[in-house]
Amino acid sequence: xxxxxxxxxxxxxxxxxxxxxxxxxxxxxxxxxxxxxxxxxxxxxxxxxxxxxxxxxxxxxxxxxxxxxxxxxxxxxxxxxxxxxxxxxxxxxxx
Amino acid sequence: xxxxxxxxxxxxxxxxxxxxxxxxxxxxxxxxxxxxxxxxxxxxxxxxxxxxxxxxxxxxxxxxxxxxxxxxxxxxxxxxxxxxxxxxxxxxxxxxxxxxxxxxxxxxxxxxxxxxxxxxxxxxxxxxxxxxxxxxxxxxxxxxxxxxxxxxxxxxxxxxxxxxxxxxxxxxxxxxxxxxxxxxxxxxxxxxxxxxxxxxxxxxxxxxxxxxxxxxxxxxxxxxxxxxxxxxxxxxxxxxxxxxxxxxxxxxxxxxxxxxxxxxxxxxxxxxxxxxxxxxxxxxxxxxxxxxxxxxxxxxxxxxxxxxxxx
Numbered sequence: 001x002x003x004x005x006x007x008x009x010x011x012x013x014x015x016x017x018x019x020x021x022x023x024x025x026x027x028x029x030x031x032x033x034x035x036x037x038x039x040x041x042x043x044x045x046x047x048x049x050x051x052x053x054x055x056x057x058x059x060x061x062x063x064x065x066x067x068x069x070x071x072x073x074x075x076x077x078x079x080x081x082x083x084x085x086x087x088x089x090x091x092x093x094x095x
Numbered sequence: 096x097x098x099x100x101x102x103x104x105x106x107x108x109x110x111x112x113x114x115x116x117x118x119x120x121x122x123x124x125x126x127x128x129x130x131x132x133x134x135x136x137x138x139x140x141x142x143x144x145x146x147x148x149x150x151x152x153x154x155x156x157x158x159x160x161x162x163x164x165x166x167x168x169x170x171x172x173x174x175x176x177x178x179x180x181x182x183x184x185x186x187x188x189x190x191x192x193x194x195x196x197x198x199x200x201x202x203x204x205x206x207x208x209x210x211x212x213x214x215x216x217x218x219x220x221x222x223x224x225x226x227x228x229x230x231x232x233x234x235x236x237x238x239x240x241x242x243x244x245x246x247x248x249x250x251x252x253x254x255x256x257x258x259x260x261x262x263x264x265x266x267x268x269x270x271x272x273x274x275x276x277x278x279x280x281x282x283x284x285x286x287x288x289x290x291x292x293x294x295x296x297x298x299x300x301x302x303x304x305x306x307x308x309x310x311x312x313x314x315x316x317x318x319x320x321x322x323x324x325x326x327x328x329x330x331x332x333x334x335x336x337x338x339x340x341x342x343x344x345x346x347x348x349x350x351x352x353x354x355x356x357x358x359x360x361x362x363x364x365x366x367x368x369x370x371x372x373x374x375x376x377x378x379x380x381x382x383x384x385x386x387x388x389x390x391x392x393x394x395x396x397x398x399x400x401x402x403x404x405x406x
Contacts, residue, residue, distance in 0.1 A: 073282070073285065076278060076281060076282065077278070077282070080274060080275060080278045083272075083274050084271060084272075084274075084275065087272060
C-alpha cells in the first residue's frame, strides 16, 4: 500500500468517525436544536474528509474538482436544511 | 471474506429494515422521511448491481421527487389518515396486491436462467446501428422504445388525472425565507446545467431523459417553493402543451418512420441519433413540467377563485 493510499484511507476513516459521532449526537441529544448542532457540524466535516480521501484515491484533478463541487453544494443544501428545521422549531411548528 | 460482500449484506439488511420501518412508523411524516432514506439506499443498491442508470433515476425520482410529492400530499391531508381510519377492505386489498406483485417478481426471478448469456451480445452487435453509444439508452430509446413511450404516457395520464380531480383552491405554501431564496438563486442555475448534462450524457454514458427530467423537475419544484415561479391560469395552455409534447413527439416520430419499407419505431440508422436526441430532449422537458405540476398538485385557479382564496 502506497503512502497516498494510506492517507486516503485514513481520511475516509476519520470522516466516517465524524458521521458516527454526529449520529450518536442526533440520537442522544435532548432537543431538536442541539441535535441539529451535532448533526450539521459532524456531517459537514465528515463529508469533506471522505471526499478528500476519495479525491486522493481517484488521483486526478478532474475528480478532485467534481468532489469539491459536490462538497460545496451539499454544504449549501445542508446549511439551508438545518436553517429551515431550526426556523420551524423556533416558530413552534416542530416537535 | 470479501469486504464488499459484508457491505452488500449490510445494505440488503438495511433495505429490508427500512422497508419495515416505513410500514411500521406510527407518524406519517416519519414514514415519508424513512421512505426517502429507503429510496437513497435503493439507489446505492443499484450502484452495487452495476446499474448506474437505474441508480440515477432512483435517486432523482424515487427518493427526490417522490419524497417531495409525498411531503406535499402530507401537508394537504394534514396527517389525518392513519391505519386506524383506513377501511379494512382497503388495507386487505392493498396487502393482497403487494403480495401478488412480490410473489410474481419472486417467481420471475426464480424462473430466470441463473447463469449464461443474456442479451448483451445482441445489444452490442446492433449498437452501431442504434444511433447512440450507451447500451442502456439504445435499449430504452431504440430496441424497446415502445416500453419507454408507455412510461411517458403513464406520467401524462397522471397529470391529466391530477388536473381533473384536484381543482379546489387552497392556502399557498408558507414562504421559506430569504435564505431559501438565496439558495435557490445559487442552486437553480447549477441544477439546470446538471439536468441538461444528464440528458446529453445519455447518448454515450449513464443518464438520459428520465434522470435529466427529474433534475429539471426538481429545479421547477424549488422555483415553486421560492415563489420564483407562480403558476397562473394564463399559463395553462403552455402547461398542457408541455405535458403532451413528450408523448406526442415520441409517438409521431415512432409512427412517422413507419411509412414505406420500415416498421414503426424502426429509425433509419443515419437519422437514429438526431431522432433519439429530439425525442429525449422533448421528453425531458415534458417530464420536468409534469413532475412540477404533480408537485403543485392542481390546475392553477381561474383568476376570480384565486382572489377569493387569498382573502
